[in-house]
Amino acid sequence: MARKHEMPEVNAGSMADIAFLLLIFFLVTATIQTDVGLDRKLPPKDTTPPLPIHERNLFRISLNKNNELMVEDNVMEIQDLKSAAIAFLDNGGAVVGDKNYCNYCLGNRDTNGSDNPNKAIISFNSDRAAAYGAYVLVQNELTAAYNELRDRESRRLYATEFLEMERTYFDPKTASETKLELRAKISRIRNMYPMKLSEAQTNMKL
Amino acid sequence: MKNFKNTKSRVPTISTASLPDIVFMLLFFFMTVTTIKNNTLLVDNNLPNADQIKRLAKKDRVIEIFVGEPSPELAEVLGSEPKIQLDNKLANVIDIAPYVLSELAKKPEAIRNLVTVSLKVDKDVNVGIVSDIKQELRKVNVLKVNYTTYEGDAFTNMK
Numbered sequence: 001m002a003r004k005h006e007m008p009e010v011n012a013g014s015m016a017d018i019a020f021l022l023l024i025f026f027l028v029t030a031t032i033q034t035d036v037g038l039d040r041k042l043p044p045k046d047t048t049p050p051l052p053i054h055e056r057n058l059f060r061i062s063l064n065k066n067n068e069l070m071v072e073d074n075v076m077e078i079q080d081l082k083s084a085a086i087a088f089l090d091n092g093g094a095v096v097g098d099k100n101y102c103n104y105c106l107g108n109r110d111t112n113g114s115d116n117p118n119k120a121i122i123s124f125n126s127d128r129a130a131a132y133g134a135y136v137l138v139q140n141e142l143t144a145a146y147n148e149l150r151d152r153e154s155r156r157l158y159a160t161e162f163l164e165m166e167r168t169y170f171d172p173k174t175a176s177e178t179k180l181e182l183r184a185k186i187s188r189i190r191n192m193y194p195m196k197l198s199e200a201q202t203n204m205k206l
Numbered sequence: 207m208k209n210f211k212n213t214k215s216r217v218p219t220i221s222t223a224s225l226p227d228i229v230f231m232l233l234f235f236f237m238t239v240t241t242i243k244n245n246t247l248l249v250d251n252n253l254p255n256a257d258q259i260k261r262l263a264k265k266d267r268v269i270e271i272f273v274g275e276p277s278p279e280l281a282e283v284l285g286s287e288p289k290i291q292l293d294n295k296l297a298n299v300i301d302i303a304p305y306v307l308s309e310l311a312k313k314p315e316a317i318r319n320l321v322t323v324s325l326k327v328d329k330d331v332n333v334g335i336v337s338d339i340k341q342e343l344r345k346v347n348v349l350k351v352n353y354t355t356y357e358g359d360a361f362t363n364m365k
Contacts, residue, residue: 015226023233026240035262037324037354045344063333067364078364128334133363135333136254136353140360143258170261199337 038139043200056112057119059088063138065129078137085145088113089120089193104153104192117149121196142197149193158185249274249291254329255358262352267320269309269348271302273335274328288331290339299335302342310348322350329363 061081062070069076071084091113092105100116107113114120122142126135147163154162168174169182251274262268272291276284280296289296292305310318323343327336343351 013222016222016229019226019229019233023229023236026233026236035265035268035324035354036259036357037262037352038256038258039260039322039350039352042340042344042349042351044349045347078361126333126337128332128337130333131329131363132327132331132333132336133254133329135336136256136329136355137360137363139353140256140258140355147258166260 038136038143040139040197043198053121054115054119056093057114057121059085059114059120059122061122061124061138061142063124063126063130063134065127067131067134069138078134078141081138081141082145082148085122085142086148088122089117089145090149091120092116104156106152117193118191121198123198123200125199146193146195150189153192154185154189157189162186162189245270245291245294247272247277247291248280248294248296249276249289250328251326252328252330253326253354253356254360254363256353256355256360257358259355259357260352262322262324262354266313267317268322268324268352269306270324270326271339272326273331273339275330288328288335290335299338299342302339303346306343306348307346320350321348322352323348324352324354326354 060070060072064070069078069081071081076084087107090105090107092102092107092109092115093111093113094100094102094115098115100119102116105117124138124142126138151162154160154165158165165182165186169179169186174182249272251272273288274291275281275286276289276296284296290299290302291297292301297305306323310321313321325336325339340351343349
């Protein structure tokens, strides 16, 4: 009886079928994660009375119902928005010795532009009938402008990309000492170019 | 040498023993990269593209609001005016504040101020309805929002 010494074999032939069944189930019931997007913080409801802001520190953008863009007083293509926003934010118009003087700005230092990135406010108004796609595009371009400036400073000061620092900071695997260090760096750069994006009504002083 | 003649005439078979392994590998891949859809969409939800994106925090810290035109079957009854979907039903702007508060109450107290509202809005919807939603969120002091998008070139939104 040679049979007695052999191990009884489990038939694995149908294993593939079972696995396929499971695979198809997951393919059907699941969607690939799309949970990415643009983060924004809404202003709190009880706002303090409107502050007078100097016109030169305000960058007005409006989007009309035909998805056309008006920046300050001119019609602009959305492609040019990013560079226009960078030029405005990075202007640093305050003169040397002034308390608002910006020593890291590389802009034109035009006296009609913003004094300091800390003072510069972008005001974005959108018509109710504008498409959400265009709205997100404008938001995306403005975020890109801030990211580019922050990235420039981050490379200059710490020789790393700003987004890379943020990514490491939010990574749960990063050690807490590294996180503390990164937190200081990130907040320093964020304070150099704080994101001041307003969607409130602004009254023009004529 | 007795079987030699037999083996020569047989077609060599392909071993399928490793097939289950391959399929399991695929299975595990899909299990890890996917999330199970927990609500059926009643509205069209073709999100816009953006490239300056941030990954959304953990799933338990997110409240989702869908906005879009009703799906084709529902559009016959409801018309094609954009609608808001909360959980599994269509709602109006005034329902948002109570819904967000009730969702917030379900979360553990420690993470309540970390909750983000994910606005999943179709790219063809008008901005008006989105700003109405934002006003409602401000009323209940839920201020962190995320304009959820797909990852891609933002300029394709205009076409």
